[in-house]
Amino acid sequence: MENPVIIFGANGLGKAALDIFQQNGVVVYCFLDDDKALHGTEIDSISVMGATDDDGYLKFIGKKCEAFVAFDDNKLRKNVVEMLVDRRKVMPVNCVHNQSIIASTATIGYGNFINAQVRVGAFATIGQHCLIHSGAIIEHEARLGDFVQIGAGSVINAGVTIEDGAFIGSGVTVVSGVTIGKGARVGAGSVVISDVKKNETVFGNPAQSVKS
CATH class of the missing domain: 3.40.50.20 (Rossmann fold)
Known part of the structure; x- marks a missing residue:
């Protein structure tokens, strides 16, 4: 630059x-x-x-x-x-830490923050204006929409889809193939084994809906 x-x-x-x-x-x-x-x-x-x-x-x-x-x-x-x-x-x-590792086949949009020790796997897609904090792993063929936030140390496994505006807390594991809906929130330390609906908040291991 x-x-x-x-x-x-x-x-x-x-x-x-x-x-x-x-x-x-x-x-x-x-x-x-x-x-x-x-x-x-x-x-x-x-x-x-x-x-x-x-x-x-x-x-x-x-x-x-x-x-x-x-x-x-x-x-x-x-x-x-x-x-x-x-x-x-x-x-x-984009603001990308020099200690992050991004696969050459990954696709990344504009305005993203990618901190130290983040790993983005092969053919993963990151949209625009996402915040991906230290040590997060975005596995191969995972897809992040726009304005997604991924907390430190979270693991987004292969083939996961995270839609626009979703928030994933620190230390979360999302198992392969799961879809996190638009605007959904996943509490810190949760293990997500099934799809999360639009604007739904989930927490726990396994993650379950939190009623307001």
Whole structure:
């Protein structure tokens, strides 16, 4: 990546993204965040310059700078991505740790965060704007939709489908061939042995529906 990056979000995920970009030799120009208390502060000598919709900085994106969106909250991340596409006609770049292993036959979209020790297997598909945390394993031919979150140390086995916006907690095992529906949530440490419905929340070993 030749251009420097502006990171949207100066929270924990933004700090992790900064570390990854710096290890990869990518210059981070600044952070943008809507928390005014952060404006003018620095994170490892990188300044938080202003709000996420500040045209003074947005004008550089797509010309002199790239963008990466580092918000854990899916709704907020979607809003910033839509703003970048609408106002700057660009998609955020990927942030991929240099200690991750991604098969040459895997397919990866835009704006993904892939942390250290992640393994993505042959012919796996990762959509756009996913968060895949340290040590997660995405086995061969697994398919992740857009805005999917995979917690640290989770194992997504071969042929699993995880639809848009689903959340998989840390240390989860999803057995081969299972489908996790759109917007579903899987609690940390669960073992998922059967399909999870759209917007359903499951937890346990084996994972079972959690009634609200």
